Amino acid sequence: MNETARERIIRAGAAIMHGQGYAATGLKEILDAAGAPKGSFYHYFPSKEAFALxxxxHYEAMVREIGRPALETEGLTCRERLALFVARYRExxxxGGFRRGCPIGNLVLELAGQSEVLGKRLAVSLAGLTRFFERLVAAGQASGEIEASLDPAExxxxxxxxxQGALMRMKAARDDGPLATFERFAARLLFGASSGVGQTAP
Incomplete structure (x- = not known):
């Protein structure tokens, strides 16, 4: 399916915003990157805030696509699903040289305290990430890999x-060490202190 002009503007703007943030991203820069004519921005978006929404x-769809195989690939253990999620995000x-961080987390830090509309929308995005992990925990409990006494939501x-903290530290350090640390300690929480995680799922 051909990409519409609106979709092209969103994709171009999202890529720029991921690298330099909301405030530093100008409308002309977005339109130039999208190859869109001057003045077309307000044809599709009544404001920059509406564009940010x-x-x-767009970012949510990106993150869902990264996480989807970890939940939907058949034949994996829960431990392998965790490793696959981290590996796909690492890739x-x-x-970007581990310099960009989480696109949603970046906007939370920049905008949550400035715009009530965007802050509420970003909270919904973060809730989606929590639901991903809740599904992962529930799958592990169903397979017997995770203790039934562990509250999935908590x-x-x-x-x-x-x-999110690991991604922030990754961005600051510009290396993937914090992601490996997250995987190791998440595995200990979910599968027990003796769990040895570090391998990447196939």
């Missing part, structure tokens, strides 16, 4: 926060 939706971040909230 569309970009957040996506390696393309564990997922902790894991989502730890993951």
């Amino acid at each position: 569309a970009v957040i939706e 996506s971040q390696a393309e 564990a997922a909230g902790f894991l989502a926060g730890a993951w």
